[in-house]
């Protein structure tokens with residue numbers, strides 16, 4: 491056999507085991523795995539290294555306007571480069587529909603933006619205006635093109651669909667094998683808190699965390715799940731930040747709901763006390779849902795270890811701490827006028843490896859599942875997320891022993907801060923490949939603009955998720971076929 495590349499002498503880690511061996515790559519795909527392989531035009535020595543599937547970042551905001559019109563600092567070039575330095579071989583950012591915009595127009599807009607990417611990419615849609623045409627024609631057309639997931643919001647006045655709107659869109663998704671992702675926070679609870687805080691003149695960044703109570707997330711997660719169960723539709727809860735929310739997810743998964751969920755490093759690494767930093771420093775730590783307390787961190791780690799979450803995603807939402815981002819409305823403004831979100835696309839995997847694997851909270855196999863394999867399964871990335879013959883050669887070679895301190899200069903994004911600044915982490919990706927091409931090698935970028943390719947995705951994989959039949963929809967209950 492003539493191999494293009496052989497990765498030699500590493501420890502290959504998959505979601506279900508690890509073994510010493512060689513990986514051969516030909517024309518961008520993995521073509522052989524064996525104890526030893528000869529040949530290879532290029533041979534990469536992986537002695538003492540872990541050879542793992544490259545990360546799939548399934549929650550990132552790249553070249554995306556928020557509903558209030560703030561553009562992210564990262565486009566598909568800087569965002570994908572930063573992702574690659576953080577051990578990712580592909581990513582699935584959001585393509586956001588503005589009110590009144592057709593889904594076809596959204597996709598055309600993001601196709602133009604995505605063309606700059608150095609790694610493979612796909613999109614989740616964000617749907618804010620589910621008109622009859624969107625539900626009947628435009629979404630099915632997007633699904634047929636392999637854009638098989640989309641996010642909706644239960645909060646923000648410009649985004650919130652209401653429960654009836656949620657049911658309509660969940661049913662359309664189920665019918666087409668697509669998955670609905672949801673940002674679950676109770677809109678009226680947040681608005682009520684905002685009014686109460688404003689009346690008392692409490693407007694500093696720290697009150698952002700107080701304005702979005704843990705109960706608002708727990709209530710909305712529970713409601714979203716019951717809505718999805720009524721129509722037996724798959725549902726993905728993004729960025730779970732509370733112990734109560736995680737507990738509901740765990741219980742409903744155990745009961746068989748077609749349910750998926752993620753949490754994010756910021757909820758594990760930071761707390762609401764970070765919003766108390768002096769001046770407007772706290773604004774850098776504003777995200778929604780907000781950072782919580784210390785107790786929540788260990789509870790979320792427990793849920794990660796016990797399998798409550800499919801993935802740990804970054805929710806990279808890069809708004810600079812200047813007039814282009816956080817402070818578009820000025821620096822001396824109340825928290826509701828400050829952009830929400832923080833960067834983390836490059837720190838997601840080094841943080842999860844160091845705090846998870848190195849500290850013994852999760853196994854290396856769980857790290858692979860949480861960072862790549864599960865996202866591939868959930869979101870239908872059929873050629874990615876596994877080291878196996880025939881798969882895309884999306885591979886990250888990690889040095890598990892090297893210790894480094896996180897600094898903004900190492901993020902390679904267009905941001906002016908990282909909320910993880912100064913953290914000391916162990917383990918780093920040294921070589922990151924996408925379809926056999928080396929994108930990053932030992933701290934140097936090897937890719938050029940536009941090398942990434944769009945990939946379409948298969949319908950959501952529901953094996954192991956039996957679902958739920960509401961009695962009112964159960965044919966054996968004789969409630970009449972009118973509802974079905």
Ligand SMILES: [Zn+2]
Pocket residue numbers: 549550551805806807
């Ligand atoms: Zn997000």
